[in-house]
Amino acid sequence: MSAQRTAVVVGGGLAGVTAALELADAGLRVTLLEGRPRLGGLAFSFKRGELTVDNGQHVYLRCCTAYRGFLDRIDGAALAPLQDRLDVPVLDAAHPKGPRLGRLRRTALPVPLHLASSLARYPHLSLAERASVGRAALALRRLDPADPALDGLDFATWLGRYGQSGRAVEALWDLVGIATLNATAEQSSLGLAAKVFKTGLLSEPGAADIGWARVPLGDLHDTLARKALEAAGVRIALRTRVTSVTRTGEASRTGGTGWRVETEHDSLAADTVVLAVPQREAHGLLPHGALADPDKLLDIATAPILNVHVVYDRKVLRRPFFAALGTPVQWVFDRTDASGLTDGGQYLALSQSAAQDDIDEPVSVLRAKYLPELERLLPAARGAKIRDFFVTRERTATFAPTPGVGRLRPGPRTDAPGLYLAGAWTATGWPATMEGAVRSGSAAAQAALAALGRHRTSLPPSSTGGTPSRSSA
Incomplete structure (x- = not known):
């Protein structure tokens, strides 16, 4: 009987978790290494007093088939339901008679x-x-x-x-x-x-219907993902930083070229390695000759996202979310129930993308900027007391989708047999989204399995439809 194939996946974000699940489902013995004390990458939760806070508001769309498949795989779909039909309230704060409401809604008619x-x-x-x-x-x-x-x-x-x-x-x-x-x-x-x-x-008519988690993101991307990985037989090592990935120069016991993954405390041998980490980290771990021009990875710029969190002493918003015009505010979501707030107050999260101008501003400056804007948009907020105000910053939240970035993004395969790349920054055809991250992990796993002569399609293949799902609507 031939020895069981082994794989090491470096990175426990959505791309890494997806790759690990698909490889394990195909019968490989998989180890998942993550430097943080949790899974989920940049879509995670943390505690702030009695609140459970998401680092940013993440949504997905009905046509995000890969992420929807991921939710199904970890038994989380019911916790992140979709709208019956696309309905986006849009408030114009600059209207001379006060905020004016418009809506972007769909019908069942054909596109x-x-x-x-x-x-x-x-x-x-x-x-x-x-x-x-x-x-x-x-x-x-x-x-x-x-x-x-x-x-x-x-x-x-x-x-x-x-x-x-x-x-x-x-x-x-x-x-x-x-x-x-x-x-x-x-x-x-x-x-x-x-x-x-x-x-x-x-x-398709329903392609843009919006879905989002009604529970903390950590419940999905950490707790349920970890449960699914463990059920699939994946060994998970958290707080484990990888320091190098090298070819052994010898044939592995399964017949291919062997790989050695070094961490601060351990050394692992593998037939297959998937690097599911940000592009700069991948660049630092790539062995010589893995890519023809590895420095292209360093040319993939990043873009920040700022999230502003406000807890009021009363309800000031009576819809689950809205988008705004004529104001620095972009998208506002009611996170009260998901955060565990139960004392009659309301917790709103403002998702501010392309936040280069605000990402390094002090909290006091952001408070002075955004609280008056919320009062312009929400009259009920004008008499409400602010119980808490804080911000979360992701300075390198996504790769920057600038013109020409496509020629910089590598595919899942490298020039080193047995080594694969995953991450939303790879050549998925998508922007930096949860959908793109899942697709990249699936593409890396499928490439690895094809090289091993195996096939697995538990998640939708990367060629299927879908569209962005990220930290804003």
């Missing part, structure tokens, strides 16, 4: 008619702007997001060619794009923007 009624009544755009948006959307449907030529163009220039006003960009294209791409249209690759809008809004 693109499913959004036509909502767009026709969208009060934040003029009649001419609404018509112009419709024409641009039809042109967007004709683009191929995988076309390399689109990667080098910025989305704003393309929108300008199709007559999109500054107001249309603010009230629609950037409203969605900043939250999903973590960049403005000017800073976004046309290819990635086309992927977001074409798949999310222009593929």
